[in-house]
Amino acid sequence: MLWSQTFIPTLKETPADAEIVSHQLLLRAGLIRKLTGGLYTFLPLGLKVLRKIEQIIREEMNRAGGIEVLMPALQPIDIWQQSGRYETASGVLFKVRDSARKEWVLGPTHEEVITSLAANELNSYRQLPKNFYQIQTKFRDEIRPRFGLMRAKEFLMKDAYSFDATDAGAMASYHKMYDAYNRIFARCGLQAFPVEADTGVIGGNYSHEFMVPAETGENDVVYCESGKYAANIEKAISRGPAEATPTESSGAAPDKFATPGVVTIEALAAAPYGVSARHQIKTLVFVADSKPILVLIRGDDSLNEAKLMAKTGAVQVRQATADEIVELLGARPGSLGAVSATLKTPTVPVYADEALRGARGMTTGANEDGFHLRHVEVDRDLKVTAWYDLRTVKVGESCVETQQPLKIRRAIEVGHVFKLGTKYSEKLNATFLAEDGSRHPAVMGxxxxxxxxxxxAVIEQCNDKDGIRWPVSVAPFTVCITPLTVAPESQPMTLARELAATLEAAGIEAILDDRDERPGVKFKDSELVGFPLRVNLGEKSLAKGEIELKPRGGTMRMVPIADAAAEVIAWVRAESARLQG
RNA sequence: CGGGACGUAGCUCAGCCCGGUAGAGCACUUGGUUUGGGACCAAGACGUCGCAGGUUCAAAUCCUGUCGUCCCGACCA
Known part of the structure; x- marks a missing residue:
């Protein structure tokens, strides 16, 4: 491929609306251009990389027994109503109407479609297991598109769905995918690792996310350095708070005292009150599926809303408004509590974090503006509807596996595997006949x-001050051949054309920079775009009978003209071998 | 949807406070000189100052509204 014959609009300056380095480099290296927020055009080089990643995914999915299909992006709403997600996922659903005013959705994911297919086509245990996958454009009405391709309204996704006759079979399918994912990301040159994850709107009961460590990621991962435990912070557990919850009893009854203007944990912890956060009970009011609930957390902990949703089974949870709180409790935020005697509405469910079990000598709001209660004993003074682990794990807490201190780091989620169970197969009637003639819903993942x-994510992980450093497996071109003069019959250009032809014959993709530009421009561009190996053909070296090999980010090496092609091929083969998972 | 910032040439930005001729660098066109790390000289082309109202003799500049973009929070591959 000749550079002049494709389209690589590199930018010297950083576009103003790109915040993170990978987004900046996507634009600067001429891989994508924005149409509008969350929607991007892939330019030739970006498309080439995309196709290479797709191909790696396809190879590994096929190797793991996946069967490729292609489902419609435009979907009827009835299957979404049947699964119940027309409501629960309505926040991300793009809805469109046809000329007859009939409503459709643009698929954000395809459980409904594939399960409908399975309902019709998979009727016998003899047909199971099956794992269907596709690589397709998804549409999500993201609340806030962000960081270029990281969170877009329209994006390319590989989605796969497994159907098994038994739970054990489903676990086996799950682990096949888990292993395939590890290979896929390794082959893409990514350092990605699996972590335990919350299942969210998709539902199900077992799940891992594949995370790429990066400061710009949108997830916090809690992990143990032993490698024995890693989980998304939404799901992560520990052996509890570093400091124990107070349980010593003074025997005194709850005592109301005036705290004018005190509406925060910090204010109550400060003089003249001096009630440390650990001795406070934080009372939060949420509306879960339209019903108010109270959530209790130790004063120095923070609530994990994902856990709240998961544990209570609520589908939609939001914080109550100030008006709703006053109506429910008769006081404003800052003076709220769950002590039974102070509750205006005693029937409201009270969910308490495990860390508060047996707590005594606590202080909490009196449900009267400007007053708190002290000497509160949870078991004696509160009626807790249910105890759950609701707190967010903090750095340094003890690992449940090893008791070592936990760490937290930011990461980008690039993949997610779920064991779904029979949630969708039941709702959409994807059942099969077992050997004994009984009918069962398929167990899905x-x-x-x-x-x-x-x-x-690859760019976010593989870059330096000069630009992208593509792993050979996904680079748009593996080799950039750079003649420093481009007159058609010049020696550099003649040798460049020969080398390009030889590499092509060896199955190595090369781009020949035939632009009549000064060497500096060509060097800068090739480094910005990030081709793994550049071959310089300049009169200076050629006069000594040499050609220059410059690996991206490595040191230049001279090789005799006659050996150049063989040296390049050997280099590429060695690099490729490193990335074979 | 809440909070913040910003919309001026293809790109990066100045001008706005204090109203009065719309600017710079890069990119682009032409000619010349250069040619191993984003060249130089000269000439040129490129703008409804996001949009709509308002105030004013006069608005990029002041006021109101609106649209868009980016960042922080709730959502997710």
Whole structure:
């Protein structure tokens, strides 16, 4: 491929609306251009990388027994109503109407479609297990598109769905995908690792996310350095708070005292009150599926809303408004409590974090503006509807596996595997006949990879001050051949054309920079775009009978003209071998 | 949807406070000189100052509204 014959609009300056380095480099290296927020055009080089990642995914999915299909992006709403997600996922659903005013959705994911297919086509245990996958554009009405391809309204996703006759079979399918994902990301040159994850709107009961460590990621991962424990912070557990919850009893009854103007944990912890956060009970009011609930957390902990949703089974949870709180409790935020005697509405459910079990000598709001209660004993003074682990794990807490201190780091989620169970197969009647003639819903799993996000994650992980450093497996071109003069019959250009032809014949993709530009421009561009190996053909070296090999980010090496092609091929083969998972 | 910032040439930005001729660098066109790390000289082309109202003799500049973009929070591959 000749550079002049394709389209690589590099930018010397950083576009103003790109915040993170991978987004900046996507634009500067001429891989993508924005149409509008959350929607991007892939330019030739970006598309080449995308196709390479797709191909790696396809190879590994096929190797793991996946069967490729292609489902409609435009979907009827009835299957979404049947699964119940027309409501629960309505926040991300793009809805469109046809000329007859009939409503459709643009698929954000395909459990409904594939399960409908399975309902019709998979009727016998003899047909199971099956794992269908596709690589397709997804549409999500993201509340806030962000960071270029990281969170877009439209993005390319590989999604796979497994159907098994038994739970054990479903676990086996799950682990096949888990292993395939590890290979896929390794082959893409990414350092990605699986962590335990919350299942969210998709539902199900077992799940891992594949995370790429990066400061710009949108997730916090809690992990133990032993490697024995890693989980998304939404799901993570520990052996509890570093400091124990107070349990010593003074025997005194709850005592109301005036705290004018005190509406925060910090204010109550400060003089003249001096009630440390650990001795306070934080009372939060939420509306869960339209019903108010009270949530109790130790004063120095923070609530994990994902856990709240998961544990209570609520589908939609939001914080109550100030007006709703006053109506429910008769006081404003800052003076709220759950002590039974102070509750205006005693029937309201009270969910308490495990860390508060047996707590005594606590202080909490009196449900009267400007007053708190002290000497509160949870078991004696409160009626707790249910105890759950609701707190967010903090750095340094003890690992449940090893008791070592836990760490937290930011990461980008590039893949997610779920064991779904029979949630969708039951709702959409995907049942099969077992050997004994009994009918059962298929046991399902679903498995996603954000292909476009993976592309950007590679850039986020592989770059330096000069630009991108593509792993050979996904580089748009493996070799950039750079003649320093481009007159058609010049020696550099003649040798460049020969080398390009030889590499092509060896199955190595090369781009020949035939632009009549000064060497500096060509060097800068090739480094910005990030081709793994550049071959310089300049009169200076050629006069000594040499050609220059410059690996991206490595040191230049001279090789005799006659050996150049063989040396390049050997280099590429060695690099490729390193990335074979 | 809440909070913040910003919309001026293809790109990066100045001008706005204090109203009065719309600017710079890069990119682009032409000619010349250069040619191993984003060249130089000269000439040129490129703008409804996001949009709509208002105030004013006069608005990029002041006021109101609106649209868009980016960042922080709730959502997710």
């Amino acid at each position: 679903c498995y996603g990879i954000g292909v476009t996000r993976t592309l950007q």
